[in-house]
Amino acid sequence: MWASGRLVPTAGTACIMLDRAYLRQNFEDVKSRLVDRTDLGVLDSFSDSDARRRVAVTRIQTLQHQRNLLSSKVAKARRAGLDALDIVKDARELHGEIKSQEHVVRELDEEVQRALNRIPNLPHETVPPGRDESGNLEVERWGEPPRFDFPPKPHWDLGVDMGILDFERAAKLAGARFAVYRGAGAKLERALMNFMLDLHTSQHGYTEVLPPFIANSKSLYGTGQLPKFAQDLFKLESTDYWLVPTAEVPLTNLHAGETLAAEDLPISMAAFTPCFRSEAGSYGRDVRGVIRQHQFQKVELVKLVKPEDSYAQLERLTSDAEAVLRRLDLPYRKVLLSSGDMGFSAAKTYDLEVWLPGLGVFKEISSCSNFEAFQARRARIRWRAKRGPKAKSRFVHTLNGSGLAIGRTWLAIVENYQQADGGVVIPNALRPYLGAERIDPEGRLV
RNA sequence: GGAGGAAUGGCCGAGUGGUUGAAGGCGGCGGUCUUGAAAACCGCAAGGCUCGCAAGGGUCUCGGGGGUUCGAAUCCCUCUUCCUCCGCCA
Numbered sequence: 170m171w172a173s174g175r176l177v178p179t180a181g182t183a184c185i186m187l188d189r190a191y192l193r194q195n196f197e198d199v200k201s202r203l204v205d206r207t208d209l210g211v212l213d214s215f216s217d218s219d220a221r222r223r224v225a226v227t228r229i230q231t232l233q234h235q236r237n238l239l240s241s242k243v244a245k246a247r248r249a250g251l252d253a254l255d256i257v258k259d260a261r262e263l264h265g266e267i268k269s270q271e272h273v274v275r276e277l278d279e280e281v282q283r284a285l286n287r288i289p290n291l292p293h294e295t296v297p298p299g300r301d302e303s304g305n306l307e308v309e310r311w312g313e314p315p316r317f318d319f320p321p322k323p324h325w326d327l328g329v330d331m332g333i334l335d336f337e338r339a340a341k342l343a344g345a346r347f348a349v350y351r352g353a354g355a356k357l358e359r360a361l362m363n364f365m366l367d368l369h370t371s372q373h374g375y376t377e378v379l380p381p382f383i384a385n386s387k388s389l390y391g392t393g394q395l396p397k398f399a400q401d402l403f404k405l406e407s408t409d410y411w412l413v414p415t416a417e418v419p420l421t422n423l424h425a426g427e428t429l430a431a432e433d434l435p436i437s438m439a440a441f442t443p444c445f446r447s448e449a450g451s452y453g454r455d456v457r458g459v460i461r462q463h464q465f466q467k468v469e470l471v472k473l474v475k476p477e478d479s480y481a482q483l484e485r486l487t488s489d490a491e492a493v494l495r496r497l498d499l500p501y502r503k504v505l506l507s508s509g510d511m512g513f514s515a516a517k518t519y520d521l522e523v524w525l526p527g528l529g530v531f532k533e534i535s536s537c538s539n540f541e542a543f544q545a546r547r548a549r550i551r552w553r554a555k556r557g558p559k560a561k562s563r564f565v566h567t568l569n570g571s572g573l574a575i576g577r578t579w580l581a582i583v584e585n586y587q588q589a590d591g592g593v594v595i596p597n598a599l600r601p602y603l604g605a606e607r608i609d610p611e612g613r614l615v
Numbered sequence: 616g617g618a619g620g621a622a623u624g625g626c627c628g629a630g631u632g633g634u635u636g637a638a639g640g641c642g643g644c645g646g647u648c649u650u651g652a653a654a655a656c657c658g659c660a661a662g663g664c665u666c667g668c669a670a671g672g673g674u675c676u677c678g679g680g681g682g683u684u685c686g687a688a689u690c691c692c693u694c695u696u697c698c699u700c701c702g703c704c705a
Contacts, residue, residue, distance in 0.1 A: 189664095226665055230674045237674090240686040244633040253685085260685035428625080428661095551662095553625095562662080 187288055188546065189219065189281075199291065205300050205509040206289045215284035222277035229270040236263045286396055290543040292508040293480070293517040299507025305520075306507070311491070312500030314524050319589045323527035324580040325458040327587055328354060331612035334459070345456075346448060346463045353608045357582070357595075358466060360602035361575045362441050365468040365493055369572055373489045375439035375470060380419030382442055383410045388422040391548030393514035393540075400449045403463075412445035416469035417569045424473060425548040428562050434552055435474040435482060439572065442467065458580060460532065465576035470537075472568040473550060479539050479566035480517070487519045487537040490572045494534070496598040499581050500524040502531055516541045519570075523577065527584035534577045537570030 192199055192215065200212055239260040246253035292298075297306050328334025333354025339347040350358055369375040386409050389395040394402060394414060403412040413419060420438045429436070444467050455461035470489060474482045487503070494501045506518040515538040522531035542564040545551070551562040586594040591610040595603055605614035 223665070226674085230665065233674055236685075240633075243685050247633075257685045264685070430625090 187285065187291065187543070189285070192288075193219065202291050202508075203289065205298055205304075205507070206292065206511070207287070211284055211287040215281065215288065218277060218280040218284055222274070222281050225270065225274045225277050229267065229274050232263060232267045232270060236260060236267060239263065289513045290511075290516050290540065292511065293539070293541075295505075296511070296517050297505060297507045298509075300509040302507070302510045304507030305510055306505040307502055308505050308519075309503040310500075311495065311502070312498065312524070314500050315526060315585055317526065317587075317589075321526040321584065321587060322591075323458060324525075324583040327527070327583050327591065327593065328459075328580075330591055331593075331608060331610060333357075333608065333612045343463075346461065348459050348462060351612075353603075353605075353612050353614045354579075356603060356614065357599075357608075358575060358579055360599055361578050361582075362466060362468060364599055364602050365572060365575070366439060366441055368493060368496065369439040369468070369470060369489060373437070373492070375437045375489075378420060378423070378438045378440045380413075380416060380423070380440055380442065382413050382445075384413050384418045384422070385409050386411070388418055388425070388548075391422045391425050392418050392544050393512075393547065394418065397513065401447055403445045403447055413442060414446050415444050415467065415569075415571075416440040416442040417471060420469060420471035421473075421544055421550075421567050421569065422548050424550050427550060429473070429550070429552040429565065431475070431552060434565065435472050435478065438471045440469050440471075441575075442469065459576045460580065462576060465574060467574045467576075468572050470570050470572040473545075473552075473565045474568065475552065476542070476563065476566045479541060479568060482566075483517060483519070483537065483539040483568055486568050486570050487521070490521055490535045490537055490570050493573050493578070494521065494523060497578070497582065497596045498598075499578075499585055499596075501534070512536075512538065514538075514540050514543050516543065521573075523581045525581060525584050527587070532577065532581075534581065535571040535573045538568060540567045540569075542566060 187199070192212075196212070196216060200209055203209065203212070239256055242256050243253045243260070246256065297304050299305065325334070325336070329336070331353070333351055335349040335351060336347075339349045342349070366377055370377050383405070386395055389402070389411055402414055405411070419442075420440055423438070424436070443464050445464050446462075448461060448463060451461060459465070470486055472482050472486055491501070491503070501521050501523045504520045504522060506515075506520060511518045518536060518538040520533050521535040521537070523534040524530075525532050544567045545564040550565050550567070552565050553562040582596060582599075583593050586596065588594060588607075593608045595605055595607055600606060603614060607615055609615050
């Protein structure tokens, strides 16, 4: 286990999602706030294990205290030239008792941890209550869906017909839910990556980071994918390596275990990475095209901020992601997720959904969330306002959002900018990156 | 892959079984002095868990885990990371 417990939890091993003391003291309130997010039984099992653990911890600490007293008596006796054999004998008995109590505490530690691991984050007060996506709130709609004087096609027809997208050969190479991009298709993907990174680093103040595309269990625990969602990930056989499902994992964990200075914050990072997802449990969903793939490329935005700034920063991060859609002139809507539709670790999430005329639907292209201290507590990312007597360190708040998912941006462009002849016009903002104005029906950049 | 070496508080660095949660230095914070600053001097400064209404107490933490011992930063095992050399490789 990546967060294996010690006898008594220590700074290095006690990883929790919600603060235990907060949970204890606000138990009924927490329960009511999580009613749409989880089976409330996990809260009761936490409460029960936690109470038993505290009794056991108190007991072992008493024993350890007695042992320490005896040990210092031995030390004094030795210095005085005495052998202190009777004290040693008593202490030896204590030793056995402590050892057996250690097992009790260790088991209860793990029990508490297991319960905590299953409790999701508390939704922010501005989050609409709801069991699922039906409780979501559309907060904004931007852009005009393009009008066509022909029936718009889905991207899988357009891409395959132009010869820039190949599913059959991808299936031969790897399997279902993979795609091969060729020629203008591959170059469009690369142009989008550069366009997005350039925009965020030069206009929005993000630092570009190129992280490993593989992460260890500890990192995946830090951001909340583990232990609960292991089935959604690809693991490399007989190693502790996992393919990253999103750059959120390496970027958020970049400062894991550190105490940052106030002047370091906020930290804003942007990274391009491929993302790998097993898509277990999504059989039959989005089976055609490149909407749902085992591997897709994404530019991710991550911020580490002071708690008091985090909701203002969520608005900024979301608008940074929106800026990509606006510059590409892609119509979209902004949706505030309900408490039941949010991810496990999030306190508040906006989804950006791009209009796909070929499919006639809005489809998620970015998800921007404030995790408050949930991830920071697990990854132990702290900050300190200043050093000195009263300078207590606190957890940072973490945020992330796609800026954007490149595969879905690719298909949004193909579908929104499609022409009657089967070609695609390149959005103005992208032309410098492609050196062309359109992709012709034969898949050539012209 | 093979052979060696190393890991101590924000940083550097002492410390090989018994007031060492940890000397000393640097850096930080507060103060004295100063018109102000610097220098000098004085003082304060880790985290987790737990008991307690509180004041305060206890316990654990010297890369991670385990062991020996009445007692471990110090001894043993193991893992991780870093450094040096050899081999291999983009």
